[in-house]
Amino acid sequence: MITLLYFARLREALGVSTEQIDLPPEVRDIAGLTALLRARGGAWENELAEGRAYRIAVNQDMADGATAIKTGDEIAIFPPVTGG
Amino acid sequence: MAIRVQQEDFDLGAELLALRQDNPKIGAIASFLGLVRDINEGDAVAGMSLEHYPGMTEKALERIVEQAKARWDIFDALVIHRVGDLQPTDQIVLVAVTSAHRGEAFAACEFIMDYLKTEAPFWKREQTSSGARWVDARESDENAAKRWEK
Numbered sequence: 696m697i698t699l700l701y702f703a704r705l706r707e708a709l710g711v712s713t714e715q716i717d718l719p720p721e722v723r724d725i726a727g728l729t730a731l732l733r734a735r736g737g738a739w740e741n742e743l744a745e746g747r748a749y750r751i752a753v754n755q756d757m758a759d760g761a762t763a764i765k766t767g768d769e770i771a772i773f774p775p776v777t778g779g
Numbered sequence: 780m781a782i783r784v785q786q787e788d789f790d791l792g793a794e795l796l797a798l799r800q801d802n803p804k805i806g807a808i809a810s811f812l813g814l815v816r817d818i819n820e821g822d823a824v825a826g827m828s829l830e831h832y833p834g835m836t837e838k839a840l841e842r843i844v845e846q847a848k849a850r851w852d853i854f855d856a857l858v859i860h861r862v863g864d865l866q867p868t869d870q871i872v873l874v875a876v877t878s879a880h881r882g883e884a885f886a887a888c889e890f891i892m893d894y895l896k897t898e899a900p901f902w903k904r905e906q907t908s909s910g911a912r913w914v915d916a917r918e919s920d921e922n923a924a925k926r927w928e929k
Contacts, residue, residue, distance in 0.1 A: 702902060703902035703904070704902070704913040756838075774913065776896075777915070778901025779860075779892060779899075779901070779920075
């Protein structure tokens, strides 16, 4: 299992704040995970499409498509930040 | 180093006093205080709510302060960022840096603020007359952070 967290505008667009999913054995990195989520269609396909601005953190560190993931990880998907 | 993410307001004078107390080596404190404005992108803003990613927010801010400490000769830094519902004129963020001389304090304070804007997971949602909207990230903030890479 991995824990997925969604924040701010993406949380609203996707209609979920957190979920736990089983990590398929063929999914080993963030690029694989986002492809898996896009395959859900609808808002998932639209919001996580190539070229859309979103950020991903793995275990609370900023990550990119090549970042490896494994069972037990906490993975957060969110829009570019706007604090300060 | 002190990092605080909180709903409550803070007392700027008391925070600066606490930061510098009992250290006669401090010759300078640079502080930045961010406030909620009543206008953004040409629209009146009645208020805003701030969401964050508990855990990662604190980690990200700690890392930014560590980078500032590695880069400039500063004694200490304080970052306070509020979350939850805020109104125009409310205090939203404080960055304060102590050092022996002003140059290091000014630079480190601005660096921390620029990186906070682009790296720390906070998101603003504004209430305007046409409804609530998520604030978009600004390219100018990305550029402000990038200039420190030189």
